[in-house]
Amino acid sequence: MFGCQCTKEKGTMKMIRLRTASMRSLNLEMKCTIRLLDDSEISCNIQRETKGQFLLDHICNHYSLLEKDYFGIRFVDPEKQRHWLDPNKPIAKQIKSHPPYTMCFRVKFYPHEPLKIKEELTRYLLYLQIKRDIFHGRLLCSFADAALLGACIVQAEIGDYDPDEHPDNYICDFKIFPKQSQKLERKIAEIHNSELRGQNPAVAEFNLLLKAHSLETYGVDPHPCKDSTGSTTFLGYTAMGFVVFQGNKRLHLIRWPDIYKLKFDGKTFYIIGIQKEKKNVLAFHTSTPAACKHLWKCGVENQAFYKYAKSSQVKTMTSSNIFFKGSRFRYCGKVAKEVVEASSKIQRYPPEVHRSLIPHSKSSYSLNKQLIINMEPLQPLLPSPSEEEEEAPVDEEEEEMKEARKALSWSYDFLMGNMQLNAFLKSFSRLVLVALGLLLVVFPLLLVLLESDIDISFLHEIRQTPEFEQFHNEYYCPLRKWVACKMGAVLDMPSSS
Structure with missing residues (x-):
């Protein structure tokens, strides 16, 4: 009897110790590092049940940013698949790898009209994102547009041209594009010397935004796919609608009001449009089911953000037909019109903008791209693994x-x-x-x-x-x-x- 009782007590003590360890694990703090748009980093500690909104608020408080609905946090899993952090779900359930976690703060929804951005701080952060898009070949533009964009960046970084400080080849110190020819550098220097003199950083950045937002691939995050013929295409979303590019040519633009449904099945993504009372179906094949699901979720969020007048009009979307459950997803957040309206009501004294003094030439990013800028438009490219390498686990x-x-x-x-x-x-x-x-x-x-x-x-x-x-x-x-x-x-x- 005594021996059995002793064994039972030992078992009870073991159970108590296990429960205590489990409770400790729930309260365990995990470190998160977030890379900002100027390549600097901030860190914070979270718990297992901390939701994604906490990190967004933490970054916005760091910047004193009010127009925060354009931004999001992105991470990459071990399979090199990118994801946007869901603000309404626990971070640990979305990123199943072991901490510490590393993520990136990026522009998620590009403002359709930069003129309606209220604060200089927001415009500066959007400028940093556009500069990244240019540097990584995501923004299509002609030679003339590339020269103007480059000149705006140089003016914002160093101010007016000074012959005593800037030698003849000073533009080559700025790695603005993945590869830039001497001809392009000479044209950038010409515009910088003559057309932009007197512009302070805020004005130069704003001029870059005005030019960038007029381009076809403004805000496009290219998703590589194969079309029905097996040709490589790039899909993306803009404020106007869904776009398809092949090489440097835009094949399709389906506006948001004409899109009836977005869905996916395995590795195949479908977009169903209705134009002139006729239904058209486009199908594209992605490399993995995870990439297809990410493409679908991005489409659902972009359509909700740009199409609807009020967030109350947004509905839960499903990936399949009425008889099969499929994946269900609902965008939660303000829509574009609500964001612009909220911006117009900001009354505070504008916060000071602390601009980064690190030029792009100091960037640690790889320049091993197959993009050469001459007279041809830029080729859309995927972000290289060196651009945003965050550790995250396999999809739940x-x-x-x-x-x-x-x-x-x-x-x-x-x-x-x-x-x-x-x-x-x-x-x-x-x-x-x-x-x-x-x-x-x-x-x-x-x-x-x-x-x-x-x-x-x-x-x-x-x-x-x-x-x-x-x-x-x-x-x-x-x-x-x-x-x-x-x-x-x-x-x-x-x-x-």
Whole structure:
């Protein structure tokens, strides 16, 4: 008795120690490092349940930034897949790698009209983002536009040209583009010497924003894909809509009001547009399912931000049709019109802007690009791994899939009594179970949709879809009428007695 009691007490003590360790792990602080737009870094400690909004607020407080809805935090997982940090979810659940975490503060939604940005601080941060876009080849422009953009950057960095301080080849010290020819550097120097004299940094930065926002790829974060012919294309989103580029040529621009639905299936991304009452479907193939899901989520967020007048109009989007759950996602935040309205109401004394004194030529980023600027427009490129290398874990969807497979395997073994079936019988049994499951789920749902008066939001949205209306009018109503006629005929038959 005494020995058993002692063992029990030891077990109890062990359990208490485990619980204590578990509680300690919940309160464990983890270090986060965020790289800012000028390549500087700030750090903070978070706990396991800390949400992404905490980091956004931490950075905005660091800058004293009020117009913060244009910005987001991005991280890259071990598979080199980029993600935007969700402000409403715990950071540790989004980034499953071991801390410390490293992320980047970037412009997520590019302002459609820089003139409506209220504060100089916001314009400066957008200027830093545009400068990064130029440096990494994401901004398409002609030779003349490239020279003007370069001259604005030089004017903002060093001010007016001074022959006593600036030698003939002073532009070569500025690595503005991935590769820049001497001809382009001479043109930048010419514009800097003659056209921009007297402009302070704020004015030069603003002029760069005005020129950049007029270009086709302003705000485009290029996603590499293959089209239906197998050709490489780059997809992206702008304030106007969805764009497709091949090389330096824009193939498609589908405006947000004309986009009916964005969805994905595995590695295939679909955009369904309606123009002149005609539905058009474009399909593109990504390298991985994770890249496809990221492309879809970016599209959902950009459409919500730029299309709607109020955030209350934004709806939850699903990646598949009405009979399969798929991925569900809803953009949470202000839309562009609300952001501009909030900016117009800012009344404070503008905060001081602390500009970085580190020129681009000191950057640690790799210049090993295949982009040469001559008379041809810039080629859209993906950000190199050296631009934004943050450590993050594999998407949580994989873990959910593992748990789902375990549950499905357990249910199957239980139903089949763990019998040793041959391959044919096992496959047939799975098919029967799937068919029965579909009947048990789909048939009651169809009855509720077609015959009940229940009007909850989920059912209301399904009933409003064109596919459901077509099914109801062209198939279900004629079938119900035919069944009613047959049943009426049977009931009207005279009794044999």
